[in-house]
Amino acid sequence: MTGGPVLIRLPVPDLTLPLVFDSPHSGTHFPDDFTSLATAAELRTAWDAHVDDLWAGATTFGASLIAAGFPRALIDANRAPDDLDPALLDAPWPDAWGALSPTRYSQRGMGLIRRDILPGRPMHAGRLSPATVRDWITRYHAPYHAALSARIDTLHAQFGAVWHIDCHSMKSRANAMNIDHGAARPDIVLGDLDGQSASAGFSDLVARAFTDRGYSVARNAPYKGGYIVQRHGRPGAQRHSLQIEINRALYLDEARAEKSPAYAAFRQDLTDISQQLADYVRAQTGRAK
Secondary structure, eight states, X not given: OBOTTEEEEOOOGGGOOSEEEEETTOOOOOOTTOOXXXXXXXXXXXOOTTHHHHTGXXXXXXXXXXXXXXXXXXXXXXSOTTOOOGGGBSSOOOGGGOOOOOOHHHHTTBSSSBSEEETTEESOSSOBOHHHHHHHXXXXXXXXXXXXXXXXXXXXXXXXXXXXXXXXXXXXXXXXXXXXXXXXXXXXXXXXTTTTSSOHHHHHHHHHHHHTTTOOEEESSSOOOOHHHHHHOBGGGTEEEEEEEEEGGGTEETTTTEEOTTHHHHHHHHHHHHXXXXXXXXHHHTOOO
């Protein structure tokens, strides 16, 4: 796997399938000059801990894996580059860089740049300069999306279709910054923008793969899919994109952000599910084993 702001793991060329997994929130490397009011423990609450490793077995079956090396607490790869709250800045955003378009995520303090790490707990001691944010977009956000788009586009050009899984984890119980504040969450949440980013057949297959193993699955609630599936999901063009949220209680000691005793077994389940998805993609493309 290559390093830097983007980690890329590719399959053996002869096994390559048009199946891409990406993990935008599992990175851990902050730049040396990054400072925050948040403690290390608070920063870990924004981390999709080990999600890249949980899905790494997919590359054995012909899938590609793209993962962020940088943390969501620095800059969020699952937000549009203009989803920025101007109140976080110490000067106006230059018109030459394009207009800002903050969404409901920014309103809740969880836009491209986080206002709060937890409810009532600010990330930064003061406002950030537009130049600093622009630098983070250039160094981290843009390369991540360039790598993911390049891989998806290359496979689509080669096979005429591509299937993409956007991989995340979620707190077992939502906090006040989440749209489902206070709710206990199911094991798995699948988001396909209410059927707009992936075919029903693909979404149904993924749901069955989890329920057949005893996991509870919700669809499009509380998460319908974020910027990444909005950007890549066009099933009419044979570009299928599905977001998968995994309940952290399935594999993690959430208080310590450490792997739980269930980690290895859960990882194996995800590897087995990956093989099912690879078999589906292989059948759809007519590619023999």
